Amino acid sequence: xxxxxxxxxxxxxxxxxxxxxxxxxxxxxxxxxxxxxxxxxxxxxxxxxxxxxxxxxxxxxxxxxxxxxxxxxxxxxxxxxxxxxxxxxxxxxxxxxxxxxxxxxxxxxxxxxxxxxxxxxxxxxxxxxxxxxxxxxxxxxxxxxxxxxxxxxxxxxxxxxxxxxxxxxxxxxxxxx
Amino acid sequence: xxxxxxxxxxxxxxxxxxxxxxxxxxxxxxxxxxxxxxxxxxxxxxxxxxxxxxxxxxxxxxxxxxxxxxxxxxxxxxxxxxxxxxxxxxxxxxxxxxxxxxxxxxxxxxxxxxxxxxxxxxxxxxxxxxxxxxxxxxxxxxxxxxxxxxxxxxxxxxxxxxxxxxxxxxxxxxxxxxxxxxxxxxxxxxxxxxxxxxxxxxxxxxxxxxxxxxxxxxxxxxxxxxxxxxxxxxxxxxxxxxxxxxxxxxxxxxxxxxxxxxxxxxxxxxxxxxxxxxxxxxxxxxxxxxxxxx
Numbered sequence: 001x002x003x004x005x006x007x008x009x010x011x012x013x014x015x016x017x018x019x020x021x022x023x024x025x026x027x028x029x030x031x032x033x034x035x036x037x038x039x040x041x042x043x044x045x046x047x048x049x050x051x052x053x054x055x056x057x058x059x060x061x062x063x064x065x066x067x068x069x070x071x072x073x074x075x076x077x078x079x080x081x082x083x084x085x086x087x088x089x090x091x092x093x094x095x096x097x098x099x100x101x102x103x104x105x106x107x108x109x110x111x112x113x114x115x116x117x118x119x120x121x122x123x124x125x126x127x128x129x130x131x132x133x134x135x136x137x138x139x140x141x142x143x144x145x146x147x148x149x150x151x152x153x154x155x156x157x158x159x160x161x162x163x164x165x166x167x168x169x170x171x172x173x174x175x176x177x
Numbered sequence: 178x179x180x181x182x183x184x185x186x187x188x189x190x191x192x193x194x195x196x197x198x199x200x201x202x203x204x205x206x207x208x209x210x211x212x213x214x215x216x217x218x219x220x221x222x223x224x225x226x227x228x229x230x231x232x233x234x235x236x237x238x239x240x241x242x243x244x245x246x247x248x249x250x251x252x253x254x255x256x257x258x259x260x261x262x263x264x265x266x267x268x269x270x271x272x273x274x275x276x277x278x279x280x281x282x283x284x285x286x287x288x289x290x291x292x293x294x295x296x297x298x299x300x301x302x303x304x305x306x307x308x309x310x311x312x313x314x315x316x317x318x319x320x321x322x323x324x325x326x327x328x329x330x331x332x333x334x335x336x337x338x339x340x341x342x343x344x345x346x347x348x349x350x351x352x353x354x355x356x357x358x359x360x361x362x363x364x365x366x367x368x369x370x371x372x373x374x375x376x377x378x379x380x381x382x383x384x385x386x387x388x389x390x391x392x393x394x395x396x397x398x399x400x401x402x403x404x405x406x407x408x409x410x411x412x413x414x415x416x417x418x419x420x421x422x423x424x425x426x427x428x429x430x431x432x433x434x435x436x437x438x439x440x441x442x443x444x445x446x447x448x449x450x451x452x453x454x455x456x457x458x459x460x461x462x463x464x465x466x467x468x469x470x471x
Contacts, residue, residue, distance in 0.1 A: 045416050068321070114321040115344075116337055119415045 041126050044081055048074045050118065055109040069109035070117035072125065076104045082129055089132040266311040268333050269302050273341055274319025276301070280327070290328040290433050290442065293354070293362050306360040315349070317341065328431045330397075333388075339395060340411050346420040348431045352397035353389055355379040358440050365441065369450040374460070377438040377446035377469060397437060438471075445469065 055069040076082075076091055076098060091098060098104050106128075108120040139147075194200065214224045226233045241248045279285040284299035293313055296302050304310045312332025320341040327347045332354065339349050354362055358378045361368045368375075381389050381398075389396035392403035393411075412419035422431050438446055447469035449458040460466060 042413065043416070045418065048416075050416070066321075113317060113337060115340060115415055115417075116317075116320075122414070122416050 041129050042081070043122055043125060047079065047081065048072050049103075052114055057109075066112075068112060068114050068117060069107060070114055070121050071105065071107045072118070072121040073103045073105045075102055077102050083133075086129060086132045090128055093132060094128060263309065265309065267309050268312055268314035269304050269310055270316045271296070271302050271313045271331065272316045272318035273323040273338055276315075276327075276329075277319060277323050277325060280325045287325050287327045288427065288430065290330065290430060292330050292442065293332075293359075294365060294441070297363050304359070304363050306356050306363060310359070311356070312354055312359060315339075315342075326425075326427070326431075328433060330435070334395065336393075336411070337415075340415045340417075343408055343411065343419065344415070344417045346422060346425060346431075348422065349395050350397050350434060351389065351395050352435065352437075353378075353381040353385060354440070362440055366452070369452050372449060372451075374449050374469075375440060375444055375446050377471075378440050380437065397434070 049072070051071045051073075053069045053071065054066070055063055057063060076087055079087060082090070090104070094104060097106065106121045106124050108117040108124065110120055111117050212220065214220050223233070226235075231237045241250050243249070276285070279296075279299055279301045280287050285291060285295055285301060289295070293302075293304065296313065297304060302313055304313065315329070315331045315334035315338040317335050317337035320337050323341045324345055325347070326345050327342065329342065329347065330350045330352055332351060334349050334351050342349050355378065357376060361375070380386075386398075388394055390398045392399040392407040395404060395407070408419055422428055425431060433442065435442060440446070444450070444457075445459075447460045447465060450456075451458065460469065
């Protein structure tokens with residue numbers, strides 16, 4: 001039952017003592033990606049109402065009997081784990097998912113397992129909050145100017161090429177007057 | 178009451194004639210008559226060979242021949258689907274539903290750490306080390322109905338399976354057994370009868386080191402603090418409250434782990450188990466002790 005005392009008392013973490021060849025330290029593959037992602041939002045499970053029901057779709061006896069559709073609802077206006085401004089933004093963005101009592105309802109029946117459907121619901125809530133938090137990108141004046149210049153340049157080039165093509169076609173015409 | 182039954186049986190034995198070939202008969206329905214060709218109206222005449230041609234004369238072409246058309250097995254180009262299949266590692270699946278079934282029937286004891294040996298003794302899984310099996314894979318089928326607190330050690334585990342076990346207050350560990358250790362783990366008695374010392378378990382090969390040092394797969398070589406963090410993360414992801422196992426009465430059992438070089442709980446590498454005399458022989462030589470404790 002207990003660990004054998006004779007094996008040097010090597011703890012699972014102290015792998016170096018037993019001479020296990022260590023993996024070379026992994027270089028961060030996409031540092032930018034990691035830095036830009038905001039920390040995962042903590043959802044208090046006690047404030048949510050979770051209910052399970054039977055999913056729709058084909059599947060015979062299994063889909064008829066097994067409760068795998070997960071539904072999560074919570075009162076949006078009183079959710080203090082979301083900042084006030086974000087709450088209002090969410091009420092606007094997802095007004096189709098809010099019922100008359102003011103509860104935001106998220107459902108999932110994509111997976112065969114209740115637990116996974118619940119995880120998907122929570123992930124959806126997190127995405128909603130993240131989308132509501134993000135501010136619209138402010139395009140600086142210089143960048144806006146550059147974009148307009150680019151479009152104009154493209155059009156100029158397109159018309160130039162068109163004129164060249166036109167002269168080529170004209171030169172092929174044999175006009176004997 | 179049983180006394181009179183026994184007496185009646187003994188009386189019968191005394192009075193009935195001796196058992197001989199003349200008195201014995203197989204159970205009706207156990208022996209079926211053999212079908213012989215060339216006998217009678219139905220088995221005879223053409224003897225099931227058809228009428229004339231290659232069929233009757235036994236000259237049909239080889240299997241796969243399509244009359245001259247390029248046969249299917251030659252028309253389809255080769256592709257290495259099965260290349261190296263005999264070198265690929267295989268894991269026998271164990272669903273949570275099956276595990277719950279075994280626990281409910283009492284074939285597996287959840288109050289002791291569950292090991293591959295326990296599962297095989299309970300005839301819950303069949304692992305064939307000689308067929309490139311490297312152990313057992315814990316699969317999530319039955320995750321919603323699983324309700325047992327266990328300390329289980331498997332070779333691979335899927336994320337939802339780990340979540341389901343930890344939700345119920347259990348502990349999962351994934352550990353590696355090289356083929357020789359796996360054979361010993363699957364059939365310990367046969368190994369002990371050989372009279373050889375228990376070998377030390379080898380460390381995982383290069384491509385598996387990453388898996389077994391990853392706290393997310395609860396690898397046995399992973400940092401325990403990181404494993405604790407990963408448990409919290411999983412609880413947040415799947416939306417359950419992680420039960421505190423330190424306050425559990427079975428905490429000692431749940432935290433029992435094997436050393437990376439150990440095959441059996443309570444037995445160290447280098448020991449010889451004598452089943453006949455019920456003795457354990459341990460090495461005393463310094464060089465042996467150094468080798469087995471490395």
